[in-house]
Amino acid sequence: MVSADSLFGPIDPAPDAGYVDAPPRMGFFTDTSVCIGCKACEVACKEWNLVPDHGLDLLGMSYDNTGALTANSWRHVAFIEQPRPLGRQTPALAGTPTGPSGSAHMAEIASTTPGVPDTDPGLPPAPHPEPAGRMAAGPEFLGMPGTDLPGRQGGGERTDLRWLMSSDVCKHCTHAACLDVCPTGSLFRTEFGTVVVQEDICNGCGYCIPACPYGVIDQRKGDGRAWKCTLCYDRIGEGMTPACAQACPTESIQYGVLDELRERAQQRVERLHADGVPEARLYGHDPNDGVGGDGAFFLLLDEPEVYGLPPDPIVTTRDLPDMWRRAGVAALTMAAAVAVAFVGRS
Known part of the structure; x- marks a missing residue:
């Protein structure tokens, strides 16, 4: 380009x-x-x-x-x-205990989760990581019955929607x-x-x-x-x-x-x-x-x-200078051709 x-x-x-x-x-x-x-x-x-x-x-x-x-x-x-696999978080969270230590571990995992921004100077703080960590862990961590829930692929890796907003x-x-x-x-x-x-x-x-x-x-x-x-x-x-x-x-x-x-x-x-x-x-x-x-x-x-x-x-107008230049050359060429033809007849 x-x-x-x-x-x-x-x-x-x-x-x-x-x-x-x-x-x-x-x-x-x-x-x-x-x-x-x-x-x-x-x-x-x-x-x-x-x-x-x-x-x-x-x-x-x-x-x-x-x-x-x-x-x-x-x-x-x-x-x-967008559907996006979040299964890579599940092994790290499997069996994670609840309570302060578990919350700290979830915060550490969620801080590296794509789409969950960490705090940054000049930017607002990131969303609280614990809910994101719990949801990423799947229904077993939440104490929900069943594993083959919507969004789960064959009862294994959990797939969720990622929202891209702009x-x-x-x-x-x-x-x-x-x-x-x-x-x-x-x-x-x-x-x-x-x-x-x-x-x-x-x-x-x-x-x-x-x-x-x-x-x-x-x-x-x-x-x-x-x-x-x-x-x-x-x-x-x-x-x-x-x-x-x-x-x-x-x-x-x-x-x-x-x-x-x-x-x-x-x-x-x-x-x-x-x-x-x-x-x-x-x-x-x-x-x-x-x-x-x-x-x-x-x-x-x-x-x-x-x-x-x-x-x-x-x-989109990047070629305009060349276009005008070529048009000018073409016009001059035509004018010269007309003048030569005119002179040749006389």
């Missing part, structure tokens, strides 16, 4: 947009390992930004009633259910194709490096919608204009935290200086790897990726496709 930086050169988006003495670039880091799917971010976003009701539609899948980012859903909490949002790309194609200047880069739509200037042409590599921007029915997350431009301009991050009870959504968030995110991934969660990875944090890095990036516990994210996003 050819990186966006190799095509356009590395940039800091706000100074590149003409801001003198721009403040540090601000953004979101969403740690999906501590998201509980409460949808407080969705509600806070709608309330603060006066986003219309999306409508109650359970979509026939899980507990997801929004399905995707739309003009009326600037935050979308994805619910993904609050998706506009990525506020470093190289934003939506900005390249907007004919009215409705889309603009802010001094914080974010991308905002000015609804009073948008003419509803819709060019920005196919230009977005993430499928974030959408047109509102009965309105026609484009809408998306503004990263609460009005709030951050006053030194406030965006509504979604302010409302998040687990600090899954973290707002701050982008460089600092990237450092914090890397430390979090390293901690999860050390705690036995090798699948933890960052998405959208790399300034050398196809969009020059995102202003909103994520810690994921599975492949991006599982969360509905493109695995290898590329700024």
Whole structure:
């Protein structure tokens, strides 16, 4: 893959947009390992930004009633259910006594359980490990009759559902194709490096919608204009935290200086790897990726496709300079051919 930086050169988006003495670039880091799917971010976003009701539609899948980012859903909490074997915990817990010593042992086991984050500076404390440890031990430990219960494979290794939850949002790309194609200047880069739509200037042409590599921007029915997350431009301009991050009870959504968030995110991934969660990875944090890095990036516990994210996003306007150059050469060639033919006849 050819990186966006190799095509356009590395940039800091706000100074590149003409801001003198721009403040540090601000953004979101969403740690999906501590998201509980409460949808407080969705509600806070709608309330603060006066986003219309999306409508109650359970979509026939899980507990997801929004399905995707739309003009009326600037935050979308994805619910993904996965069967996951947890049997490796059972031998360690078999015959574990109850009481203080047993609880301590369960806490030790649960601290290495994938999907159960440990405490980490700057993050909320992990859920109490004892219930998770008891459930992982199986019905024998709980004193329940029978061993061939739903979720058990042949009475042996216990399999349970793993919930992957993630609050998706506009990525506020470093190289934003939506900005390249907007004919009215409705889309603009802010001094914080974010991308905002000015609804009073948008003419509803819709060019920005196919230009977005993430499928974030959408047109509102009965309105026609484009809408998306503004990263609460009005709030951050006053030194406030965006509504979604302010409302998040687990600090899954973290707002701050982008460089600092990237450092914090890397430390979090390293901690999860050390705690036995090798699948933890960052998405959208790399300034050398196809969009020059995102202003909103994520810690994921599975492949991006599982969360509905493109695995290898590329700024869709990356070939425009070459296309214009070739078109210019073709036009000059045709003009020269016409001139030669004209001269030859005379």
